[in-house]
Amino acid sequence: MSRNITIKDIAREAGVSISTVSFAFNGTAPVAAETKARIFEVIKRLNYQPNSAARGLVTRKTNNICLFTPHPASDFFSFKGNSVFADLLQGIGEVLDQKDHNLLISWENLGHKAKTPKLIKLMRERAMDGVLISLPDHDSSIIEELTEQNFPVVILGSNDLKNQVNSVDVDNYEIAYRNTQHLIDLGHTRIAFISPGPLEFLVCEDRLEGYQDALDSAGIKRKEEYIYIGDENESSGRKAAEHFRLLKEPPTAIVAGRDVQAVGVLDYAAANGLSVPGDIALVSFENTALADKYGITSITTNLYEIGKEGAKLLLKLLNRKKDRPAQNISIPSELIIRSSCGAQTGSA
Amino acid sequence: MSRNITIKDIAREAGVSISTVSFAFNGTAPVAAETKARIFEVIKRLNYQPNSAARGLVTRKTNNICLFTPHPASDFFSFKGNSVFADLLQGIGEVLDQKDHNLLISWENLGHKAKTPKLIKLMRERAMDGVLISLPDHDSSIIEELTEQNFPVVILGSNDLKNQVNSVDVDNYEIAYRNTQHLIDLGHTRIAFISPGPLEFLVCEDRLEGYQDALDSAGIKRKEEYIYIGDENESSGRKAAEHFRLLKEPPTAIVAGRDVQAVGVLDYAAANGLSVPGDIALVSFENTALADKYGITSITTNLYEIGKEGAKLLLKLLNRKKDRPAQNISIPSELIIRSSCGAQTGSA
DNA sequence: CTGAAAGCGCTTACAG
DNA sequence: CTGAAAGCGCTTACAG
Numbered sequence: 001m002s003r004n005i006t007i008k009d010i011a012r013e014a015g016v017s018i019s020t021v022s023f024a025f026n027g028t029a030p031v032a033a034e035t036k037a038r039i040f041e042v043i044k045r046l047n048y049q050p051n052s053a054a055r056g057l058v059t060r061k062t063n064n065i066c067l068f069t070p071h072p073a074s075d076f077f078s079f080k081g082n083s084v085f086a087d088l089l090q091g092i093g094e095v096l097d098q099k100d101h102n103l104l105i106s107w108e109n110l111g112h113k114a115k116t117p118k119l120i121k122l123m124r125e126r127a128m129d130g131v132l133i134s135l136p137d138h139d140s141s142i143i144e145e146l147t148e149q150n151f152p153v154v155i156l157g158s159n160d161l162k163n164q165v166n167s168v169d170v171d172n173y174e175i176a177y178r179n180t181q182h183l184i185d186l187g188h189t190r191i192a193f194i195s196p197g198p199l200e201f202l203v204c205e206d207r208l209e210g211y212q213d214a215l216d217s218a219g220i221k222r223k224e225e226y227i228y229i230g231d232e233n234e235s236s237g238r239k240a241a242e243h244f245r246l247l248k249e250p251p252t253a254i255v256a257g258r259d260v261q262a263v264g265v266l267d268y269a270a271a272n273g274l275s276v277p278g279d280i281a282l283v284s285f286e287n288t289a290l291a292d293k294y295g296i297t298s299i300t301t302n303l304y305e306i307g308k309e310g311a312k313l314l315l316k317l318l319n320r321k322k323d324r325p326a327q328n329i330s331i332p333s334e335l336i337i338r339s340s341c342g343a344q345t346g347s348a
Numbered sequence: 349m350s351r352n353i354t355i356k357d358i359a360r361e362a363g364v365s366i367s368t369v370s371f372a373f374n375g376t377a378p379v380a381a382e383t384k385a386r387i388f389e390v391i392k393r394l395n396y397q398p399n400s401a402a403r404g405l406v407t408r409k410t411n412n413i414c415l416f417t418p419h420p421a422s423d424f425f426s427f428k429g430n431s432v433f434a435d436l437l438q439g440i441g442e443v444l445d446q447k448d449h450n451l452l453i454s455w456e457n458l459g460h461k462a463k464t465p466k467l468i469k470l471m472r473e474r475a476m477d478g479v480l481i482s483l484p485d486h487d488s489s490i491i492e493e494l495t496e497q498n499f500p501v502v503i504l505g506s507n508d509l510k511n512q513v514n515s516v517d518v519d520n521y522e523i524a525y526r527n528t529q530h531l532i533d534l535g536h537t538r539i540a541f542i543s544p545g546p547l548e549f550l551v552c553e554d555r556l557e558g559y560q561d562a563l564d565s566a567g568i569k570r571k572e573e574y575i576y577i578g579d580e581n582e583s584s585g586r587k588a589a590e591h592f593r594l595l596k597e598p599p600t601a602i603v604a605g606r607d608v609q610a611v612g613v614l615d616y617a618a619a620n621g622l623s624v625p626g627d628i629a630l631v632s633f634e635n636t637a638l639a640d641k642y643g644i645t646s647i648t649t650n651l652y653e654i655g656k657e658g659a660k661l662l663l664k665l666l667n668r669k670k671d672r673p674a675q676n677i678s679i680p681s682e683l684i685i686r687s688s689c690g691a692q693t694g695s696a
Numbered sequence: 697c698t699g700a701a702a703g704c705g706c707t708t709a710c711a712g
Numbered sequence: 713c714t715g716a717a718a719g720c721g722c723t724t725a726c727a728g
Contacts, residue, residue: 004474006721017699022723029724032697049472053404054721057704062401064412064452064475072438089453090420097457097466102475104412105437105453109445118445124397126352127412127450235641293583354705365715370707377708380713402705405720698728705720712714 005046013042025050056126065096065314066104066128068119069135070142088156091307092132099315104128117142123151130314132156137200152317156310158202166317168310168329170301172203175333176210179255179283179299182335184218186342188253188281191215192226194240194265196257196285199229204257207285211255226251230261237264241280245272253281253341259290259298262340266294277342287336297341305331353396361390373398404474413444413662414452414476416467417483418490436504439655440480447663452476465490471499478662480504485548500665504658506550514665516658516677518649520551523681524558527603527631527647530683532566534690536601536629539563540574542588542613544605544633547577552605555633559603574599578609585612589628593620601629601689607638607646610688614642625690635684645689653679 007025011018016035023029024039025048031039042048056062067089089103096103104127106118119142122128130152133143136159146153147165155167176193183191193211195204208227215222228243230236237256241264244251256262262284269276276282284291284298291298309329337343355373359366364383371377372387379387390396404410415437437451444451452475454466467490470476478500481491484507494501495513503515524541531539541559543552556575563570576591578584585604589612592599604610610632617624624630632639632646639646657677685691 004472004721007723008721018722019700019724020698023698026723030697035697047472049469051405051721052473052475053401053410054704055723056401057399057405057706057721058723060704093455094457102470103453105451107441109442121397122450124352124395125400127400233637289581352705355707356705366706367708367716368714371714374707378713383713399705402720403707405705405722406707408720700727702723702725704723707718707720709718711716 004051005048007048007050009046010039010042010048013046014039060126061129061318062102062127063100064102064104064128065092065311066106066119066122066131067092068105068131068133069107070117070119070133070137070139071135072107072109085303087302087304088134088307091304091309092311093307095308095311095315101129101315120145123149129318130154132310132314133159135201135203136160137202150323152314154310154314154317156306158206160202162328164326166313166326166328168306168313168331170306170331170333172206172301173210173213175285175299175301175335176207176255177214178210178333178335179285180211180214181218182283182297182341182343183253183255183281184214184220186253186281188251189218189220190226190249190251191220191253191255192228192240192244192251193255194228194230194237194257194261196261197229197231204229207257230257232258232260234260234264234267237261238268239264241265241268245274252279254283256282256284256296259284259286259288259296262296262298263290263294266296266340276340281342282340283335284340287334291336291338295339297336297338297343299335300333302331302333352399353394355396355398357394358387358390358396361394362387408474409477409666410475411448412450412452412476413440413659414454414467414470414479415440416453416479416481417455418465418467418481418485418487419483420455420457433651435650435652436482436655439652439657440659441655443656443659443663449477449663468493471497477666478502480658480662483549483551484508485550498671500662502658502662502665504654506554508550510676512674514661514674514676516654516661516679518654518679518681520554520649521558521561523633523647523649523683524555524603525562526558526681526683527633528559528562529566530631530645530689530691531601531603531629532562532568534601534629536599537566537568538574538597538599539568539601539603540576540588540592540599541603542576542578542585542605542609544609545577545579552577555605578605580606580608582608582612582615585609586616587612589613589616593622600627602631604630604632604644607632607634607636607644610644610646611638611642614644614688624688629690630688631683632688635682639684639686643687645684645686645691647683648681650679650681 007018007021010021021039024031024036132154134156140160153165155165157169158172159167197204199205212222225247228240230240256265262282265282284296285301287298287300355366355369358369369387372379372384480502482504488508501513503513505517506520507515545552547553560570573595576588578588610630632644633649635646635648
């Protein structure tokens with residue numbers, strides 16, 4: 001590779017000092033109009049782009065933001081649905097793009113139990129300015145270590161550290177409560193719940209709690225057998241529906257953990273001559289294209305907005321001198337009523 | 349944030365010079381055993397991690413590898429199926445992890461037509477050591493600019509630049525040919541094709557050509573109406589099946605572009621009293637869990653291996669002094685026979 | 697408005 | 713085996 005153009009080349013070619021080039025290029029000090037024009041002519045002609053390592057060494061900034069998950073990639077990217085994950089990334093990317101930041105992406109591989117967790121290593125070697133953490137579980141030791149060092153962190157999604165760490169999320173507790181309450185309002189008392197994934201993910205736990213508290217508030221007794229742990233596959237919805245159906249007292253309504261699970265429930269119902277919402281009233285989360293297509297009542301979980309607001313918040317943190325109390329941003333959700341819950345037709 | 353531990357701190361604390369610390373830490377020159385022990389004790393105690401910017405400034409390496417797509421994130425991540433994309437990332441990540449490299453991820457947002465493409469900017473400011481390019485289309489100007497500068501590039505997937513640029517892919521032409529040939533061997537002559545996505549993606553074009561050439565070789569006349577441009581949604585498979593069914597001369601076999609489309613075809617068939625493989629023989633690509641679940645004959649497209657081999661190849665490039673001719677690695681594919689094609693039962 | 701100089705935290709010849 | 717010194721390409725006081 002041929003030698004790269006440096007600030008010295010520009011300075012020599014433009015007949016000025018390197019400080020003047022730096023001032024002009026960065027707009028960080030006034031430079032005479034003609035000088036500036038000459039400098040920029042040379043910059044353009046020579047295709048100059050400042051070396052980020054050199055710049056980073058003195059400014060102590062990399063302009064890299066890390067999106068991290070303390071889980072293997074497969075868990076992470078499968079857990080988030082297809083389009084849903086793209087939305088998160090798109091939201092983050094748009095904001096970072098605009099502010100000239102790069103996106104680093106990292107996860108903890110199973111079995112790769114290094115002495116130093118990857119993220120801590122990245123922080124110590126200053127490979128990034130801040131981190132967005134997604135899908136945290138109960139082990140918040142990494143997050144605590146980062147925040148102790150005053151390293152800028154924003155959590156995307158449910159977390160254990162409310163009020164201590166900046167975060168952006170939909171209120172999973174609240175939307176599960178709302179979904180459940182909606183079914184209660186429609187007269188149901190035998191209401192089952194499918195978790196969108198394993199309960200070690202806080203998003204799942206939060207939703208379960210919201211569901212349970214809604215039942216409690218309505219004076220409806222919880223039933224262990226009304227809870228099914230699903231996953232990102234449609235089949236888990238089908239299996240859940242079957243599990244519920246085989247109970248002595250089958251539920252009359254189901255809170256599915258995600259739209260694809262709701263589709264599985266619909267599938268099981270159709271295959272077994274059950275009517276939705278007649279025999280089973282159904283609500284879900286995400287409000288993806290699937291919900292629209294199959295007429296599933298679903299509450300929005302706007303990952304695009306989470307990504308966007310998360311990135312914005314992190315960037316704001318980077319520009320602040322003094323500490324401020326942690327901010328917990330909640331992205332509003334909307335319950336989209338369709339045919340599956342029985343509210344629309346009134347014929348439930 | 350408190351001041352960070354530097355090599356100076358280690359040197360002072362260990363009572364040696366900074367060169368010795370550097371030599372010991374990097375194993376880049378012999379250091380007396382006791383000296384080394386003392387140094388590492390201090391390193392551990394003080395949690396030292398070398399500053400990557402400082403190191404990068406002199407070594408001219410960032411240890412960052414960029415995964416880039418010249419398309420908006422939504423296109424990219426949706427195009428690759430859910431798990432399929434996770435597999436690609438997982439493959440890349442495992443290799444980079446092991447070699448202590450970080451993954452930068454970048455894409456070209458629509459409407460964000462900057463004067464300098466993002467990737468070129470990243471290259472010029474030396475924010476990464478090399479780049480993996482995924483989902484390229486016919487506009488290879490960016491890739492050409494990178495290779496002209498001798499910047500290390502590996503293309504993941506189909507590309508226009510065979511023999512000029514390093515690449516790793518399944519042979520999309522060949523697997524489409526093989527899929528089609530399989531149906532021909534089963535006696536079909538009216539064979540339709542669903543593209544996995546828009547033809548601007550080279551992977552789609554390659555598969556279309558493989559399909560067409562298989563027909564040509566068998567002396568079967570191509571029919572424009574036997575080609576349907578699908579997308580990443582199941583519904584596109586359903587629509588394709590309907591489109592084909594309404595033709596005057598409906599096909600007796602379909603090469604679906606991806607498993608989820610094949611599921612759509614099955615769905616349409618079931619809803620319309622058509623038997624698979626009786627009325628429609630069906631083959632597909634990807635061999636995901638869906639194929640297994642629904643008994644779809646499908647040819648593997650191992651994205652995990654593509655990611656892994658791509659990352660390995662790129663890392664090898666980084667360590668080479670002199671140029672070598674571009675390498676085009678082909679990941680082998682396997683046709684997994686299941687019930688949908690009619691080969692298994694012989695009752696097609 | 698402009699320039700000379702120090703310094704960011706490393707690596708790497710070069711001496712010894 | 714170890715250390716003093718130069719230098720990577722920038723930014724940023726400091727003088728003028």
